[in-house]
Amino acid sequence: MGEFAFIVGPSGAGKSTIMRLLYREEKPAAGQVFIGGIDITRLDRNQVPLLRRRLGIVFQDYKLLPKQTVYDNVAYILRALGVDANEISKRVSSALCVVNLENKVDAYPGELSGGEQQRVGIARAIVNGPPVVLADEPTGNLDPVTSLEIVQLLEKISQRGTTVLISTHDQFIVNSLRRRVISLKQGKVVADVDSGIYEMEANSQGL
Amino acid sequence: MRQLRILAGVATETVQGLKQGGWSNWLVVSILAIALTIFGGVLQLTMTLKNVVSAWGSQLEISAYLKDGFDPRTVAKEVSQLPNVKLVEIVPKEVAWQEMQAAFKVAALNNPLPNTLHIQLNSVDSVERTAKSLRAINTIEHVRYPLTVAQNLNRFRHFIEAAGIAVTAALTAATLMVIGNTIQLVIQSRNREIEIQSLMGVNPWYIKGPLVLQGIIYGVVSAILATSVIWATDTYIDCYVTGQLIGFMPLIQSNLGYGMLPTFIVLLLLGATVGASGSAWTSGRFIKI
Numbered sequence: 001m002g003e004f005a006f007i008v009g010p011s012g013a014g015k016s017t018i019m020r021l022l023y024r025e026e027k028p029a030a031g032q033v034f035i036g037g038i039d040i041t042r043l044d045r046n047q048v049p050l051l052r053r054r055l056g057i058v059f060q061d062y063k064l065l066p067k068q069t070v071y072d073n074v075a076y077i078l079r080a081l082g083v084d085a086n087e088i089s090k091r092v093s094s095a096l097c098v099v100n101l102e103n104k105v106d107a108y109p110g111e112l113s114g115g116e117q118q119r120v121g122i123a124r125a126i127v128n129g130p131p132v133v134l135a136d137e138p139t140g141n142l143d144p145v146t147s148l149e150i151v152q153l154l155e156k157i158s159q160r161g162t163t164v165l166i167s168t169h170d171q172f173i174v175n176s177l178r179r180r181v182i183s184l185k186q187g188k189v190v191a192d193v194d195s196g197i198y199e200m201e202a203n204s205q206g207l
Numbered sequence: 208m209r210q211l212r213i214l215a216g217v218a219t220e221t222v223q224g225l226k227q228g229g230w231s232n233w234l235v236v237s238i239l240a241i242a243l244t245i246f247g248g249v250l251q252l253t254m255t256l257k258n259v260v261s262a263w264g265s266q267l268e269i270s271a272y273l274k275d276g277f278d279p280r281t282v283a284k285e286v287s288q289l290p291n292v293k294l295v296e297i298v299p300k301e302v303a304w305q306e307m308q309a310a311f312k313v314a315a316l317n318n319p320l321p322n323t324l325h326i327q328l329n330s331v332d333s334v335e336r337t338a339k340s341l342r343a344i345n346t347i348e349h350v351r352y353p354l355t356v357a358q359n360l361n362r363f364r365h366f367i368e369a370a371g372i373a374v375t376a377a378l379t380a381a382t383l384m385v386i387g388n389t390i391q392l393v394i395q396s397r398n399r400e401i402e403i404q405s406l407m408g409v410n411p412w413y414i415k416g417p418l419v420l421q422g423i424i425y426g427v428v429s430a431i432l433a434t435s436v437i438w439a440t441d442t443y444i445d446c447y448v449t450g451q452l453i454g455f456m457p458l459i460q461s462n463l464g465y466g467m468l469p470t471f472i473v474l475l476l477l478g479a480t481v482g483a484s485g486s487a488w489t490s491g492r493f494i495k496i
Contacts, residue, residue, distance in 0.1 A: 063399075063403045080409045082210065083209075083212070
């Protein structure tokens with residue numbers, strides 16, 4: 001079972017910045033960022049794609065290719081890596097099975113609901129078998145019920161051995177799952193609690 | 208095998224990029240084709256002129272009039288030793304006089320004509336040098352050659368070359384800018400897609416490769432169009448020009464045109480290079496991964 005944690009905090013606390021630092025979309029002005037024992041702030045620019053392929057990334061706005069089908073969106077990175085078509089088919093089917101979208105392979109993103117699009121985003125994030133999945137506000141555009149489904153899906157992925165880190169300010173889903181909660185305020189970690197909850201007013205205490 | 212699959216992926220992305228390019232593809236191809244047509248036309252013209260000048264040189268004769276009392280065969284032997292001399296023909300003064308009498312019905316006089324040598328050269332460039340050498344031979348009284356036409360032809364060829372290079376350079380610069388702008392439009396229209404590819408960990412060359420390939424395709428299509436235009440023009444005017452030249456220089460060979468294949472290869476390489484470099488420069492400038 002992989003680690004599963006929320007990063008919480010009010011808007012501007014630095015949740016998304018931490019995520020962007022982890023996938024090297026940003027470089028810190030000072031300090032280091034370690035992933036798997038490697039300081040990724042020192043990676044050459046040409047090593048960044050390799051880092052990102054070792055991380056599955058899920059975005060608030062899904063970031064799907066609008067002119068490609070569900071299948072092609074999920075298969076994209078595998079094709080870019082020159083993976084054999086049979087292998088691609090196997091891995092894409094498996095990823096879509098995890099997110100329960102096997103019957104939507106030929107649909108385009110515009111034909112899907114927000115929750116379904118986010119499921120496609122999750123399938124794309126896990127298709128290459130990354131050890132870590134980063135989800136940056138994955139429920140920010142979704143209703144509470146769908147949000148909970150998405151987070152439960154990410155929890156299921158974590159139970160298969162993948163570390164999952166979710167940034168969110170959604171109190172309902174954090175408190176529903178009672179998992180590790182890392183609280184941020186003004187760019188600093190103010191609390192790190194196993195089986196924690198997220199109290200908006202008291203987030204400086206992390207509880 | 209994996210590399211082949213990646214190349215196939217790059218090719219697919221290129222086709223999609225071309226589809227998204229729409230009418231702007233044809234704008235780039237048209238401008239590049241015009242530039243290449245001018246360059247190819249100039250190339251074709253200068254190389255053909257070079258052939259004509261060379262053929263003219265082979266037809267060009269220097270007439271050397273000998274002093275009286277010297278054996279023309281001895282002088283001819285000496286002249287034939289000079290560099291670039293292809294053929295020396297002896298015209299004895301008796302023969303020349305008989306021909307003149309037949310042609311002009313001149314009065315019965317003592318033969319005033321000298322023994323003459325008609326000297327053919329390998330190239331028009333060596334005419335003046337050879338004439339100078341002939342003048343230095345003390346058995347030769349006078350040297351004459353119709354150089355003006357050949358010199359003018361050569362000057363015209365050099366002018367065409369210089370003008371062609373200048374026009375082609377200007378058009379190439381314009382083409383690079385148009386290709387750059389077109390690729391920039393493609394990049395802007397695919398900005399989100401490129402961002403997603405980058406975040407997924409797609410290699411930068413897999414993102415930029417299709418754009419460079421798109422530039423190469425522009426170059427190749429333009430080269431084909433330019434060669435077609437030049438070929439059609441060449442075929443249309445070839446008979447006329449050759450006919451005029453044969454009238455002007457009866458012994459000239461009829462096949463003076465510069466071959467289309469070398470022109471096509473040059474245009475293909477130039478077009479592909481301009482297309483690739485314009486795209487590579489723009490994608491390097493506007494895609495930050």
